[in-house]
Amino acid sequence: MTPPPGAAAFLDAHGWGGAQILPVAGDASFRRYFRAIEGGRKAILMDAPPPHEDPRPFIAIAEWLVERDFAAPAILACDLDEGLVLIEDFGDDRLREAVDAAPDEELSLYAPAIDLLVRLRAEPAGPVPPYDRAVLRREARLFVEWYCPTVGVEPDLAGWDAAWEAVFDHAIAETPVTVLRDYHAENLMLVGPERSLGLLDFQDALAGHPAYDLVSLLQDARRTVDPAVEAAMLERYRAAADAGEDFMNAYHVLGAQRNAKILGIFTRLWKRDGKPHYATMCPRVWTYLERDLAQPVMAPVAAWFTANVPPALRGDPLALSA
Numbered sequence: 001m002t003p004p005p006g007a008a009a010f011l012d013a014h015g016w017g018g019a020q021i022l023p024v025a026g027d028a029s030f031r032r033y034f035r036a037i038e039g040g041r042k043a044i045l046m047d048a049p050p051p052h053e054d055p056r057p058f059i060a061i062a063e064w065l066v067e068r069d070f071a072a073p074a075i076l077a078c079d080l081d082e083g084l085v086l087i088e089d090f091g092d093d094r095l096r097e098a099v100d101a102a103p104d105e106e107l108s109l110y111a112p113a114i115d116l117l118v119r120l121r122a123e124p125a126g127p128v129p130p131y132d133r134a135v136l137r138r139e140a141r142l143f144v145e146w147y148c149p150t151v152g153v154e155p156d157l158a159g160w161d162a163a164w165e166a167v168f169d170h171a172i173a174e175t176p177v178t179v180l181r182d183y184h185a186e187n188l189m190l191v192g193p194e195r196s197l198g199l200l201d202f203q204d205a206l207a208g209h210p211a212y213d214l215v216s217l218l219q220d221a222r223r224t225v226d227p228a229v230e231a232a233m234l235e236r237y238r239a240a241a242d243a244g245e246d247f248m249n250a251y252h253v254l255g256a257q258r259n260a261k262i263l264g265i266f267t268r269l270w271k272r273d274g275k276p277h278y279a280t281m282c283p284r285v286w287t288y289l290e291r292d293l294a295q296p297v298m299a300p301v302a303a304w305f306t307a308n309v310p311p312a313l314r315g316d317p318l319a320l321s322a
Contacts, residue, residue: 003034004047009037009085012046021045035089043076044090045300048083055085057128058203060089064126064178070116071191071198078249090189096223098190106229113188113199113217114233118240121210131208133168140164140257147282150267151313153322159293159304164257166300170249171257176207183213184220210241211251212258219255219288221262221281226296227291252295259289267317278320286314 001023009021019038019089029050035043042293048055056080065072096111099106129135180202189198198199214237218230237243266278275285293302313320 001032003020004049004084005047006082006084010082011078014086022137024178030213036086042089043074046087047086048085050083050123051085055080055083059085059289061126061202061205065199070121071196072202073198082105090191093190093195094186095188095190096185107232108231110229111236114237116197117210117213121241123178125176125207126205128178128205128207130176131179131206135206136168136171136257137161137164139261143260146264146267149319150271150317152311153309156304163300163304167253167297170253170297171209173209177210179206179208179212181205181216183216185218185220209250209254211247211296212254214251215255215258220258221285224284248266249297252292252297254300256289256301259285259292271316274320279316282317283315
């Protein structure tokens, strides 16, 4: 987490000369984050190095969200050639730690995150690419490309594609909305004395089904969401958005698709990128996936899993391949 070579010059050019640069975090991509402290003010320096990362989508979506009164960080300065962006600092109070510290308040802490998605659903989709069948199909294949060979499964690839094609109609929204795609407790900040929600990590947004971000939040790969909390928050959303059984079918199809994709991604992060801690989260993801597969709408995909991936091979790919 050494600051990029051009960080000091970038900060100096934009009125933050002499700022202290402290590491904040990296993530599953090439992006890294630092806190710039100068006098009594703070900001976050995003390092999104080209050609691996392009900060333009983050900037565009942040501005789109702010225009609609959603709390995305303000863009203070940027150098697109260097991949450096200075953004508003939302602090360190994440929903994840707030819930872990006060489990009795989990429902009240999650409720504003549900209400924000109800508001987002009411907005026409922003200027982002479609979350269409081709994207859903490509993402789902990450499971058979990475997880299966790692645990010694030779998957029926034609059957995999056919099973998902049988359910993807449920996952395509008649009226797409902006789907932030990484909407979960570690990307939701509690900002200011009122602890209002601040949004992070939305640069991969697409125009798709509103159920997707609910899945991201309520089937969180990084923290276990109790089924009772998931059910209560789904009921809150459905009541506010007048979402019926068709919506629930979409929720379970997208839940299964997202969780299968994550199992592939987390395996890849371990095997290709040298980040083994992601593999340890896979048992949690399997728990969510199996809940979704148990729903009637998922029968074709559930049958494929029964035929191809025995229960003994559903878990931590690092441990299973040892």
